[in-house]
Amino acid sequence: MRRTAGPAHPQQPGLDMLRGLCTLLVVLHHAAITYGAIGGWYYREVATSPRLDVQLLVFFCTVNQAWFMGLFFLLAGYFTPPALARKGLFDFVRGRLLRLGLPLPVYGTLIGPATIALAATARGKPWGETFLTLLQHNTFENGPLWFAQALLLMTGAALAWWWGRGRLPGPAAGPWQPDARPWPRRRTLLLAALATGATAWLLRQAWPVGVNVWGLQLGYFASYALLFGVGCRAARSAWLERLPGTELRFWWRLALCCLPVLPLLYGLGARWPELRSAILPVAYAFWEPLVAWGILLRLLQAFGPGWRPTRRWQTDLSRRAFAIYVIHPPVLVAVALAGAGVGAAPLLKWAVTGSLSCLLCFVLAGWLLRAPWLARLL
Template sequence: MSQTTRPAAPVGRLPMLDALRGVAALGVVLHHEAPLYGAPGLFPRAYLAVDFFFMLSGFVLTLAFEPKMRGGMATGDFLVRRVARLWPVLAVGVLIGAGWRLWIGATGQLWLLTLCGLLLVPLRRGPGGLYPINGPQWSLAYELLANAAHALVLARLGNRALLVFVLAGAGMLAWCAYVWGSVGLGDTGRNWWGGFARVGFGYGMGVWLGRKFAAGRAPVGAGLAWAGGLALPLALFSLPWWPLGVVAGDLLAVFVIFPPALWCAAHVVLGGGALKIADGLGRLSYPAYAIHGPVLIWGAWLAHRHGAQAAMIRPLTLVAVLALAALLAISPLAHGIPANWITGRRKG
């Protein structure tokens, strides 16, 4: 049997997926960085990385938790684990955002904004972001909603019913993209409704693919696995130059490219230095995503205030994002809060 085929659910992490998660997170950082300086940047469509994150989350959580759910794992236990895993690093991002507002003297309702950010309570006030303190956290809120739907509904659906759910989500997402003009919605008070379509399709597709992968369906050889896996970042970053409209290009990426690319990447086998790089990118991905928004805004504010040093401050801000993300990745916060601290139960 080829070492690139997997007859059953794998044990441990899938390194190429870790690498793609890290690359996609860095794409999001650069996507948000350029507009702060009045530039479109090289990656104006990297918002589609969020759709990949939703799909990837459904995939890996299906492999890790659906057997436990079928074995009697309570919905509450699953959700506590997810919140405990995500919240500490997210809270750091919120506190950085609150610190910036305190630094510049924008203290009006700061306590409310900070509390809502820490509790993941969205604020639909006007056309601005749902989370003014740390804007990118909107997708994490939707992901936790998807986790709840997974435990309560999706885990109980058979594969055919799940596929119907995914196709319905695809139809809803296509309609939302047509109405809004792109798939880049769900993060503001004007388009919050689109977030349900994005996470519904992406996460649901990830669950469906995860079940097929766990069953050992359609293994992929090494060459195709690498080609398919690399198609995702290539499409993500080259899409603005394709001869397609925004809606058509976005939907092509999300519907046609991302699912098979995820499938292929899951079959890539890495070793040696490549495995270490993939692991490092994977560990860096969530901290970078969770804290980059307020750090970039703080840096851009400093650059605009000190115009003469702007050329130096801008790259240093990116370095600060990566350095802080790396510190968080090796800190105890990266492992989350022990779930028993929240439930009050003792291990064993």
Template sequence: MSTQTSPSALIPEPPKKIVYIDHLKVVLTVLVVLHHTFITYGAPGGWYYSQKTTHVGAIIPMTMFVAINQAFFMGFFFFLSACFIPSSYRKKGAARFVTDRLIRLGIPLVFYSFVLSPILSYLVYYFAEGHHITYMQYLGGFDGWIDFGVLWFVAALLLFTLIYVLWKLIAGNYRLKPTAVPKTGTIVLAAIATGVVSFLVRTVFPVGWVLKPLGFQLSYFTQYIVLFIVGLIAADNNWLATLADKTGKQMARLVILLVILFPVFYVIKVVMNTPLEWYSGGMHWQSLLYAVWEQLIGFSIITALLSYGKKLWNKPSVLLQNLSRYTFGVYIFHPLVLISTALAFRNLAIDPAIKLLFVAPLVVVCSFLLAAIIVKIPGVKKVI
């Protein structure tokens, strides 16, 4: 099962002078919820429950949305998380830092795997598949206890963080030479290089291949590793503050161009009658083309959002600050809200593409409301 998403609240609260990071957390979290809702109703990808439309006119824009989303939002989460790790490590020291990470990341992993995941599976088993047995009867035959689901990101972030701590303990006070914030050309070259490496990785681990039980789709991990490392470097060199407006504008224009070019993939498939799987991996030029496009648009969107966020969204907002506080809760519990809502409307006799139009905003709102309630439970706010 592919459950690609990310826990934005694992990104520590930024100082007031960069409050736009809080705003970006909210935007990215909404995209997480929408991503899985689009997959539920027609976009390619795996999810606990789906009721997909068959109308090509709806499938194409849905596919564009999840493809563009996948190209940047997960990598962006790794980048932003890494940006605040060095300062937290210096402040707390290795022992306290690791303990804090194990609490913040480990407890949600255990909760999701042993509590929430069986409930989600049971809802689908009972309502969608029509097996009317009790929950306790279901648990008697349940064997998927180690299932991180959407929390695969938490597991990956914990792994990356522990590797960082190990490196710091070995390297001591060693630091890389100061590096200026990269300009457009450097970012583009880095994106192309990441795309080429991603293509090579996908010859062995194509898109859709999942490392069980961690839930890692290794086809995407080249970008995640690169952007996590870049986030660490950015933190030590103050890149968030020094990113040029000109670079952001240039990357925004590149985003527009790359979005316009997306239908070319569909044209190639139709004209050359090539299998869709050739874009997902293997020694096919289509896979190389898509991997490079994916990284180019991903790096471009991230850079543009950072630039425009600093310029336009760096103003305190009580509403957005409160919503930002709930983002980790939304991340953990939005599958419960989405699956329950989709099951509630499953017998409504309209096309799934139409359902998407009202289910998507409903799930976003209800996920934030549920998270707002959950974080008020004593003890919970210390974790999420």
């Protein structure tokens, strides 16, 4: 989630808007976990259950998980080569360490523990006492800033790869000029999806979904790493500027066809538990990229080179995206706790809490960015 004072790419401001909208989706995703969806979050008011509205939230999060964080890695990779070519290695690395490396420890040592303490008040524990205890134990909670942690690692790996091959972009090479490599063939994308699914399944044998290693769920990193690399390659070949309509339609239709497969298998697993334990994990690993490819391509088309902001809030959202991403956990937890005593269906509480949290994060991010030193970081 790269931040700039203006559009991240002068010809594609739509990508900044897309990133901003997906940041709000992250807020809604975590709100859904609060009210019954599957996943890790600081505060859960409703347990996962078979009731229909809760299962709708489960499906909402499952579909999101297939593509939305992958989109952030894809866009991060897409902006890496031209930024490196424009700034040079030293300024590029310094900027990455400042804008990713600094927010990570600030969140991990202060905001994360503060959010844990806030959620603990639902169990009758005083916020101040819990927060001080966490600080005394040197608690580090990376929370959603795992993305910054992973992006630093991937960027470092990309720099080492280019340097080893003698292809490190830089100002000495002249103005950034993408090459003319053709768009990948359908067979290549299909093989990439199958390879991603197989790799994800293998990773989950060692690190099942929900298991963290240094704050990272490695079971999802097959698609994250691939999409970051694809983003770097897309920048070098201007693929996002020339998305082929035929392939877009094919992958979008395939994604729509695949969407109901996982809920169907899950429903059958309720009747035959052996099916759920044996087949569902494999199906889930392959289902994710087949759904993700279509959604990603459709969104990249919708917010492609021809998109231009028509409202002030669109420009503001693009600028505030990373700030919203960083501050949304304590805001969402606070809003959910404020409404904990309200008796309403989980789906309704999700809609109200999620929407209000998005609005508050948008406003608060605007206030924070008025401070010049924060604007340089966020």
